[in-house]
Amino acid sequence: RMLTAEIARLQTINGTNLVDGPLRGLGCLAECVKDDGRVRRVILLTDGLPSMGIQGHVNVLNAIQARCDGTTPITTIGFGATVATRGSMSGGYNPELLTSIAQTSGGNFYHAEGVDGILAAFALELGCLRSVAATDVRVAITPGADIGIRRVYNDLPTSVKDGATIVELGSLYGGETQYVVVK
Secondary structure, three states: OHHHHHHHHOOOOOOOOOOHHHHHHHHHHHHOOOOOOOOOOEEEEEOOOOOOOOOOHHHHHHHHHHHOOOOOOEEEEEEOOOEOOOOOOOOOEOHHHHHHHHHHHOOOEEEEOHHHHHHHHHHHHHHHHHOEEEEEEEEEEOOOOOOOOOOEOOOOOEEEEOOEEEEEEEEEEOOOOOOOOEO
16 A cells, blocks of 8 residues: 555656666665675666766766665666667667666666566566575685786776785676686
């Protein structure tokens, strides 16, 4: 009943505030008690074309990166029949931005065309979440004498601690292979 009442109070507007939704979701989950046996995820359904609030690819990513702590991935589900052209605010969706948001936070990106596409994306995402083998996975790479790590090529969060390069893989799923490429 409470959920139905909240849904009834929602009002639609003609615009997309791409940052506030996922940040509210992250905020709600931050208030919850963490349970090591459960996986956290924010799922964002959007066309990826911000027309209100923070706008611009880099600005949107910076705002989301500032709030991501590595424990709650954001999965993006983009919908629209065609790909929007750069600078266009009509006719499609922005897969580049939605893929960047998902990669930055450790989530997944799906394109969903129509109701069946949205249902299929949810089914895939829930299937992934059910097959989580490990969460908060980090790999420490400690080079031997006279060897140094210059760069980690993966688009993953990295840090250096006590001479080791720490690469944060996030969650690993059953049957999944992860590669870390370094120079």
